Amino acid sequence: MNLSEETKQLRNSLNHLVRIFENRIRDISRISYYGEFIREYRSEGIYEKFKEFFGEGEFKILGIDGSLTQERRIEMLIFYVCAVGFYGKLTIKNSEVKIDVSRAAEEATVNLSTSIPLWLEDISNIDPNFEYILNDFELIKTIDSIPYALMTMSELKLAYDQLNSEEVKVVVLDRMLSGTYGPAARDFRNLVKRNKSVICKIETPYGNPTMLDINLAGYIGPGGIYIPCRDPYLPYFAIKRLIEKMQKGEEKFKKRDLPRILDLNESLTKEALKDILKLNVKYNGILLNDEGEYITLNKDVMNYWNRVWYATEKLLNKIYNSREKHPLTIDEEEWMTTLDLNTINLYILYSIIDKAVKNGKLLIGIVKDTNSTDLMRSMIPYILTNKNELMLPPRFRSDKALLSLISAINYRSIKVPWRTIEYDSFMATIIQEELDEALEAAFKAAREIIGR
Template identity: 40%
Template sequence: MSFLAEKLRRQTSELADLLTRRINDLKDKDGLASLIKNLSKSRTKTSFFEPGDYYAVGIDGSMDYDEVLEMLLFYVCATGFRCKFTVNDEIKFYLDEVFRDRRLMASTSVPLWIEDLYYVTEESDSTEYDLTRTAERIPYSLMTMAELYLALKAADEDDVKLILLDRPIHGTYGPVSRDLRLLLKRKKSVLFEMNTSHGPTSYLDFSLAFILGSGKGYIPPRGRYLPFAAVHRLLKVGECSFKELIEDLGISERVGRSMLKNLLKMHRDSGGRLFAEDFNPEDENPTLKIDGQVKNYWVRVKETSLLIVNRIFGSYEHPLMLSDDSWLTVFDLNAVNVMLIQMLREKVIDGKLLVVGIAKDTSASDYVRAVIPYARHDGLIPKDEKPPNLRHDRAFLTILSSVNSHLFDAPWRTISYDACFTTLVEGGDETPLRAARQRIVMERQFVKAYFQLREFKSDLGVRSPTFLYDRFYIPNVDDKFHAEIMAVEGRKKIKISPYWEGEGENPLDTFILRLLSKCDNPEVMEAMGHNQLLYLADKAVKNEVKMIRGLLRGVADLELGGLSRRQKIFTIARRFRDIRREVEGARERAVMEEK
């Protein structure tokens, strides 16, 4: 034992020395100062909102699940806390008047036989060891839906101007969009053909809504997004010739011919619903005319998504079982979650509302592996600046700010950058960036930055944690900040136009930092440098989940106990280990009574 203890001590000491060397390497990094925006040195006092009184809402959710008599019980809930704030020469949050908004509450419970679990998750090849991982996908999807639904409800209120989510928006969008992509690849879902006021939804509707959203955002005319950029243009003009279309999109005829073939494939995959008339991609200048029904794709998708949400959170029907052999799957739930994010984007894109997602424990590395290398290429930091010796953004920035406190005057933030950098890594001289995994996601959709709010006056090296925030790209503000970058995607060189704050200063991100700096709570350790509204919402939903778990289990026991007696299925409806434990307990009590 002493050998193991000594071995562990030496190994731990070696790792401690390694960390010390890494920390020392980050000292005196004045060359990185241009990547930091200190609020105290801000050149802009521009407010994103007109002077006045508004409300901020913080939303968080929680989840849990239990197993009762071979049945899984899922429970999720989300809630919102509201606070008044004033925007004038200064920003003031009335944190002593925070209250839980009873209109912003959503919860649901979902009972599910383990036998039916794989119908919902569509993981029929899973083993019993995958049960926990598989089961957790269901409440997590529902919790995500609850939070996004409450954010949409809050966004409908005129006096709410700031919505804070205890989750990154782009970090949420990535996983749920992967599920939607798989769903569209299968071309099969209960969401397709659901009735709406503008006819049944279709595979085509969800395909278009996935990329175009409401149709108000930017669609890059490149790669797999090019056909959608063409549809985006055609939805605005109705019809146009091939040559007019490629001129509008700014692409060559060769690229345009390939685009025509992809559009024709989209048309056929949709059952001939995309275009009013067929066209020959080999014709010199074919005319493309969008089918009239396609223009209502967004209305149909929104109605279908809200129908599912209302069923789950506002109905006595089983949330997932549509009929005996028809279930809402996790892929369906996350398809709806993608649409809820797109609906939030629609609310935000005109610039009258801010939705900010905050990530506490992110393990992202895009700032280190893509943002800093591009900043070096762009001349924002010296060419000879050594790359960081840490690969974890939050750890790197936390240590960097602590050992260079003269550069990091809290509150501070990093330069804001496009979320597409999450799919990029450092490239070469001609192409400074390349795709990390073959594909580069759409640019100008989400914007990210890291921030830190507090430092101790007695020791400037002691600070609150570093967090990440992200938000939707807002054209009327963010269009002034973007870069033209040559990157490698697959084996091709392409041009991307991501958001990039660079050496300028985006007044919107400075305004967000001002807002965040005014609504943490330095008197509570868990809320210091974070956010008081999200802290309270987190405490509320966790307590609610804890209290409701026993109640739901009791209800399920009461219902299933009678069923097992009537149908004489004791050993099917109950786990063997539970039956054995009860029988052994009864036997022990009987023996004790005889004595």
């Protein structure tokens, strides 16, 4: 093929791509329902809302970003992870709300970092799945999971530490909270299935954590986390209620009174009790005593979070502050695995949310996933179904591409700044089934477990 033929072929290919893009533009221009999922900025009542939530005065905003890199020298890997926080100013007074981040890079910063050396042969100690790896792609994926878990940990720990400051009222993370929860919760569940964790090796004033403690902490958190009363959360919903009753002085619980105590119907109560008794058997009877007509939670169960959180802080101190031995080893033979690391990340995330809610702090997670498709795949079809408008949304590679074109084409009617509507993270876990003969749309879970 000579140069002129190549040029002609390239021109034809580019023209074809342009026609495809023009067709997409035409599809977008016909969308009349974009107002259903786009909201313009409104300033009405913003001062009163900020004043009610934060109070009046000058406060700090902290934006946190993480970074990681790794080096390989012969058979040794060295991971470097870091999280850096930049301060901005939030001023709420004189009937005005001002946000100033113009000097963020010049102001004092906070940071958290660590470096982790590993022999390649020791990767199997960190990732339990390493021994099943069959190719280089899976090897690289496994290796990358270690610094990523540590970078996530660095960002979350820095956020937790800064939420203790009275001056800091807003913490902005360069990650979605729901997107952080999913992988952490997945690895926590895998850790529970494995039934082994270095967290149990840590001594605390309340005794060593047990796998029951680790399990309860992963589902219930410090106690203020919402737990839905459905599988797989139902038994933990019930245990949380019983712990709350014990904290008020109750000790024994009549089984026939459980529907009232748990505020559940008979069917759900029976299911919850059955699951609780199974948990008790799994953990060798350390959860409760079954006395036939009554059940009694062991009093030591109330300290599940105290044990787990004390151990978590001790392990965090070892990773970031201790200069003795290796950051990821407990002794010569015990290593923190990626399952342990991400379970710790789950506990930190719970603590951050709990602290923010109790102390009137605002925690913001930024969506930066340029490949996100939640809006197109779930949210827009859901909106159209509720409006009885059965049509297919435009097909784009990502929500970002769709929103960019909608904003550009409708620039006269969509004033900046704007945002998409708020929606629960569970929308990311459902998909629309194909329209049936009656032109009725249905939705189903995209995964086995729908997050809370």
